[in-house]
Amino acid sequence: MKVEVEYLEFMWPMRHFLLTCGDIAGKSNIITISFCMPVSKEPPLIACAIGKNCYSRELMKNTKEFIVNVPLEEMKSKIYYCGFHSGYTVNKFKETGLTPKAARKVKAPIIDECAAHIECKIRKEIETGDKILLIGEAIEAYADEAIVKMEKEIEYAKGDFPRKIYSSRF
Numbered sequence: 001m002k003v004e005v006e007y008l009e010f011m012w013p014m015r016h017f018l019l020t021c022g023d024i025a026g027k028s029n030i031i032t033i034s035f036c037m038p039v040s041k042e043p044p045l046i047a048c049a050i051g052k053n054c055y056s057r058e059l060m061k062n063t064k065e066f067i068v069n070v071p072l073e074e075m076k077s078k079i080y081y082c083g084f085h086s087g088y089t090v091n092k093f094k095e096t097g098l099t100p101k102a103a104r105k106v107k108a109p110i111i112d113e114c115a116a117h118i119e120c121k122i123r124k125e126i127e128t129g130d131k132i133l134l135i136g137e138a139i140e141a142y143a144d145e146a147i148v149k150m151e152k153e154i155e156y157a158k159g160d161f162p163r164k165i166y167s168s169r170f
């Protein structure tokens with residue numbers, strides 16, 4: 001017998017990424033996303049589904065850029081902070097203590113504490129449902145040497161599906 005289920009539960013485990021956007025010289029922001037995946041190797045494209053009403057979406061309307069920052073295992077609480085608070089009301093760099101640092105080719109800052117950074121230029125936007133799918137071309141990708149040498153651990157989602165998080169609206 002087959003029974004009805006919440007589809008997201010069967011997409012688990014998903015990764016968590018900290019997207020940065022905006023302009024380091026002006027307003028910049030961090031958003032936690034898990035709806036993020038590679039969608040082409042040549043050209044190198046990444047698709048991110050972003051809530052239509054979130055602050056990050058507003059910033060990216062202007063800059064057409066974002067950075068996918070890959071968090072470390074020890075950054076779990078910051079991942080959740082950036083996923084439960086909006087840049088409309090808080091400065092997430094200030095509140096988390098994460099360090100914004102100039103990126104190589106885009107105006108948004110990287111999060112210095114993260115393991116790796118993929119700088120992207122938005123090439124296409126697709127309306128889905130409650131999200132906009134942003135297709136970004138990866139124009140730069142670099143990582144902390146300690147990660148490449150496997151001296152630090154990247155964050156991977158573990159354990160049971162966190163139903164509470166994914167049943168809340170985001």
Ligand SMILES: Cc1cc2nc3c(=O)[nH]c(=O)nc-3n(C[C@H](O)[C@H](O)[C@H](O)COP(=O)(O)O)c2cc1C
Nearest residue numbers: 032033034035050051054055056083085086087170
């Ligand atoms: C674990 C986790 C995963 C999330 N994944 C996404 C996602 O893939 N896309 C999205 O738009 N929001 C996602 N969110 C919610 C946003 O991070 C949240 O709405 C955030 O407050 C938006 O911030 P902003 O208004 O500063 O842009 C996620 C939240 C958590 C905790």
